């Protein structure tokens with residue numbers, strides 16, 4: 001366990017936090033991870049605070065129109081549980097001062113979360129904290145200035161002392177630019193200020209997909225004010241030209257990590273040519289048990305009682321919710337496969353439909369039922385086509401395929417405890433980790449997945465779940481993985497479900513054995529403390545007083 005007095009004091013920066021479905025300041029996996037991080041830090045009583053933005057409209061509410069297309073709506077949310085710290089800080093955006101109020105959120109058993117909010121009548125640039133991932137280019141940079149530069153200023157104004165600054169994803173990299181500026185203001189050279197900043201910063205990289213690593217033109221950075229007193233030459237040394245937020249994170253940190261072991265290998269390969277980058281280790285993600293582990297399943301597991309009964313309870317709850325939301329009536333006795341993901345091409349949501357000759361009869365007979373959910377980014381037409389395609393499948397097979405619109409934590413919770421099988425088929429090695437499968441595994445839902453993300457660490461084929469595709473990477477990966485999926489589904493999953501309940505129950509138990517500790521955020525936090533946060537590097541006296 002972690003000793004509070006010895007543990008360094010951490011400030012954790014993230015663009016989004018998924019603490020609860022009612023608090024809509026998250027979009028997906030990154031936010032859920034950050035929310036679970038704060039909850040486990042709270043459970044372990046770690047001296048950690050979170051820094052984020054108060055998104056007034058949050059991420060999109062994405063509904064499906066009559067013609068089967070997703071469309072986006074935004075509402076203004078007000079939360080009565082925010083505590084006003086009375087602290088406000090200023091950042092400079094396009095030459096104008098922008099005031100950021102600082103709110104405190106601590107109602108979810110989480111370590112304190114401080115949220116900056118620009119939505120004030122006095123601000124010309126009030127919109128900055130309106131929509132999570134709502135803009136690109138300069139708009140996004142403005143949000144990153146508030147998070148990074150404003151975040152450091154908020155810590156100072158709140159009087160919170162910090163030993164380690166954790167940038168969770170490159171969005172927070174401008175915090176490093178502020179840490180450098182502070183030191184230069186005290187008289188240090190850029191060189192020395194950068195060096196000392198590096199001793200205080202750790203960085204987590206998230207996506208192995210190149211497009212997911214945001215970069216900006218220097219003209220945009222400079223126009224909007226992200227240089228924060230630094231020069232083009234200095235900023236280029238940190239993030240390159242164009243300025244890549246991940247590269248900046250790696251060069252501003254003393255240590256960095258990827259979020260699963262395979263992702264560590266991929267990330268080290270991906271960034272090996274970046275000079276001056278922090279070494280990248282791997283700390284596999286985990287999920288917060290208090291949030292994601294169904295108490296009924298947990299109790300039955302811990303008491304060695306029958307798992308089927310609580311499983312069926314959760315399954316029937318899911319089926320009732322599906323009926324209430326869509327009108328579709330699924331069959332509780334038939335195999336139910338869940339799939340909920342952001343609509344991104346490499347995740348291949350529609351893979352299972354690609355050979356109707358194999359799958360159609362199983363769907364028509366109801367032997368296999370599928371429940372999907374997921375959002376596309378509002379500006380991503382390709383992603384919206386993926387959603388439309390899933391909706392079309394639900395309309396084609398109304399008795400056995402459903403699509404739940406507006407994926408959120410509530411749907412995530414229902415699905416990862418109420419399905420029988422959790423399907424995941426990313427094109428390896430593009431999934432950094434994935435965490436929904438961990439939630440499922442803990443609840444005795446058997447994972448059926450390609451060996452990407454976290455699954456190589458959890459899979460014992462035919463024991464804790466199933467893999468398909470044998471980690472193949474090469475030509476016609478889709479065709480290869482599709483055939484492998486059908487083979488495992490038809491020869492192993494379906495027969496076990498319908499003909500060997502005893503084995504299914506053994507696998508459910510093995511899945512929980514495998515996951516409940518190893519893929520918990522409690523284990524994850526302990527690794528962050530021992531591998532990334534510690535040893536706390538005290539700033540030399542010179543740095544504190546220079």
Ligand SMILES: *Cc1c(COP(=O)(O)O)cnc(C)c1O
Nearest residue numbers: 028029408409412434435436437
């Ligand atoms: C757990 C969760 C995620 C992340 O799961 P992945 O496996 O990474 O897709 C995303 N969104 C919601 C609502 C979740 O509950």
